[in-house]
Amino acid sequence: MFRKMIFLLVFPVCLCLVLPAYSSTFCVPGGTLSAASLNEGTKGVAYTVIKGSEVVSFPVTVLSVMPSPKSPHNLILVRASGSVIEQTGGIAAGMSGSPVFVGGKLVGAIGYGWSFSEHQMGLVTPIDEMAEIWNWADKVPSLKVPELKLQDPASGDLNLLEPEPGSQKVSPPGDGGGLSAPLIGSGYSSRSARKIEEALGNPVILLPSGGGDLSLPVEYKPILRPGEAVSVLVAWGDVVLAATGTLTAVSTDGRFLAFAHPFTNRGAVAFPLARSWIHQVVPSLDTPFKIGTPTSIVGIVTQDRPQAIGGFIGRFAPVMDISLNFRDVDSGTETFKRFKTACDPFMMTKVIPEMITGLVDNVWGRVGEGSAKLTLKIEGGRLAEGWQRTNMFFSSTDLTKILFSEFSDLVNAVSLNPFIEIAPFGVHIDIEATTEPRVVLIEDVNLSRKTVPPGGSFDVEVTLRPFRKETVTHKMTLKVPMDAKGPCEVVVRGGGIEEPDQESIIMGWRTIRSLDELLKEFSAMETNDEVVAEVRSMGLPGEDPLSLEEEESQKKLRSQVKEESIKEGSFKSYRSNYFVDGLQRRMIKVIPE
Numbered sequence: 001m002f003r004k005m006i007f008l009l010v011f012p013v014c015l016c017l018v019l020p021a022y023s024s025t026f027c028v029p030g031g032t033l034s035a036a037s038l039n040e041g042t043k044g045v046a047y048t049v050i051k052g053s054e055v056v057s058f059p060v061t062v063l064s065v066m067p068s069p070k071s072p073h074n075l076i077l078v079r080a081s082g083s084v085i086e087q088t089g090g091i092a093a094g095m096s097g098s099p100v101f102v103g104g105k106l107v108g109a110i111g112y113g114w115s116f117s118e119h120q121m122g123l124v125t126p127i128d129e130m131a132e133i134w135n136w137a138d139k140v141p142s143l144k145v146p147e148l149k150l151q152d153p154a155s156g157d158l159n160l161l162e163p164e165p166g167s168q169k170v171s172p173p174g175d176g177g178g179l180s181a182p183l184i185g186s187g188y189s190s191r192s193a194r195k196i197e198e199a200l201g202n203p204v205i206l207l208p209s210g211g212g213d214l215s216l217p218v219e220y221k222p223i224l225r226p227g228e229a230v231s232v233l234v235a236w237g238d239v240v241l242a243a244t245g246t247l248t249a250v251s252t253d254g255r256f257l258a259f260a261h262p263f264t265n266r267g268a269v270a271f272p273l274a275r276s277w278i279h280q281v282v283p284s285l286d287t288p289f290k291i292g293t294p295t296s297i298v299g300i301v302t303q304d305r306p307q308a309i310g311g312f313i314g315r316f317a318p319v320m321d322i323s324l325n326f327r328d329v330d331s332g333t334e335t336f337k338r339f340k341t342a343c344d345p346f347m348m349t350k351v352i353p354e355m356i357t358g359l360v361d362n363v364w365g366r367v368g369e370g371s372a373k374l375t376l377k378i379e380g381g382r383l384a385e386g387w388q389r390t391n392m393f394f395s396s397t398d399l400t401k402i403l404f405s406e407f408s409d410l411v412n413a414v415s416l417n418p419f420i421e422i423a424p425f426g427v428h429i430d431i432e433a434t435t436e437p438r439v440v441l442i443e444d445v446n447l448s449r450k451t452v453p454p455g456g457s458f459d460v461e462v463t464l465r466p467f468r469k470e471t472v473t474h475k476m477t478l479k480v481p482m483d484a485k486g487p488c489e490v491v492v493r494g495g496g497i498e499e500p501d502q503e504s505i506i507m508g509w510r511t512i513r514s515l516d517e518l519l520k521e522f523s524a525m526e527t528n529d530e531v532v533a534e535v536r537s538m539g540l541p542g543e544d545p546l547s548l549e550e551e552e553s554q555k556k557l558r559s560q561v562k563e564e565s566i567k568e569g570s571f572k573s574y575r576s577n578y579f580v581d582g583l584q585r586r587m588i589k590v591i592p593e
């Protein structure tokens with residue numbers, strides 16, 4: 001049966017601390033040299049890491065200075081040579097940001113090369129253009145937030161119990177192709193890696209290992225040298241995603257430049273920066289690439305621009321905390337996984353669901369049919385008691401994919417809500433899964449009466465059939481509304497099937513006005529494990545248009561309508577430990593006594 005997706009009209013915003021652009025010059029020891037000072041044949045030296053953490057050098061020769069209509073506006077064409085380049089097979093992805101010096105002065109950093117070509121040739125982004133990233137203001141999420149106490153809308157247990165009334169990509173410049181900073185990932189499946197590639201616009205090199213160190217050490221007073229390997233952290237822990245590149249320079253005021261091209265080109269950002277240990281440079285006919293592992297957090301990336309990335313050494317970014325507890329009912333095993341991510345809700349709401357999907361693929365060790373109960377808990381600085389929701393899912397083909405269909409919408413709406421910033425932001429998931437089809441079908445419905453007076457009661461007997469088992473019956477009592485007249489429809493259905501829309505929002509009568517109200521609407525959403533019975537008034541043919549009072553009632557949110565229906569007895573729902581499928585309709589006539 002068709003189940004409705006989440007529909008709430010809210011506009012996403014993110015509250016951040018906006019810092020002014022820097023007017024001071026990016027000063028580096030030894031000074032800099034402009035691209036205009038270079039000639040064909042000028043000799044220089046570049047620095048990078050090809051193994052471990054040792055910075056090595058290799059000679060470069062200037063071939064030309066190439067103008068570009070895009071930023072950066074000038075690129076220096078060079079040829080690299082020497083034993084280091086012979087060992088790596090040419091300029092490798094991960095060397096982006098490798099500083100180039102001429103006569104002891106910093107000229108710029110290697111940023112671009114070509115695939116399936118002569119890998120000794122590359123393009124250097126001039127240092128003066130890299131430093132232009134400081135013309136933009138930083139925007140770092142604030143961690144100083146007051147608490148806002150909200151009601152905890154717990155979702156209840158899974159027994160057949162009656163609820164209490166009222167509860168409920170930047171194109172590379174010129175002709176050069178970006179070397180890119182290799183995105184090294186681990187801890188999730190290959191299909192999730194492909195989705196993450198699409199979201200970030202960068203290829204992911206997926207390693208078969210099961211993740212990394214959650215508690216990366218933090219260096220509060222790090223000392224970094226030009227040419228060191230660094231990583232921009234997207235996620236770390238039992239799930240890893242990090243872009244490896246090279247540090248270009250550190251200014252006297254603690255600012256740094258790296259990569260010599262964009263990472264995601266998102267502008268003002270807040271990614272953790274880490275030292276990286278280089279395991280090896282892998283030769284390739286396409287482009288050689290480095291494989292690196294983050295070792296310690298040393299700073300924050302605050303700018304991600306076409307010319308370079310940059311930020312501060314010794315300052316640190318806020319993070320998001322994600323955990324997964326997975327119980328395999330069939331094997332009796334239980335697995336706990338945890339990782340942290342950069343605090344960028346606009347980007348991470350696209351990436352985190354794929355990471356968790358891939359993590360479940362690996363933990364469960366399969367992709368296929370099954371049933372699962374999922375509990376999602378969201379917490380953060382302004383959610384004093386957190387918020388959670390439990391739902392049941394079933395798929396005959398791909399359970400993991402179905403599991404996170406609702407999750408993505410919920411996390412996206414809460415983390416990007418337009419009312420209050422939730423930082424730090426935590427998402428915790430508990431899953432109980434089995435390959436068995438825990439599905440029950442609503443097979444039949446019988447009413448105790450065919451006619452009833454306004455406000456009158458009648459019994460509804462529901463026949464349920466668990467998958468390939470004997471039927472069970474459940475009886476409930478409904479009341480017709482006091483204002484009902486003529487024929488009425490009695491609908492018994494699985495939760496979420498033909499669930500009423502947010503009509504007041506769709507028609508423009510109302511909107512969501514607070515985070516508390518947003519969470520209340522989420523809590524009022526039906527779950528797939530519910531058996532729902534309701535009376536729907538159809539009215540009499542040829543009735544007059546709606547009265548003003550009836551029009552006002554249509555301006556109510558779904559949660560308000562549901563609460564009133566529960567109170568008058570025309571709506572009942574029961575939780576089960578099955579995925580409830582099916583819908584049955586019966587007619588009853590309301591006749592005044």
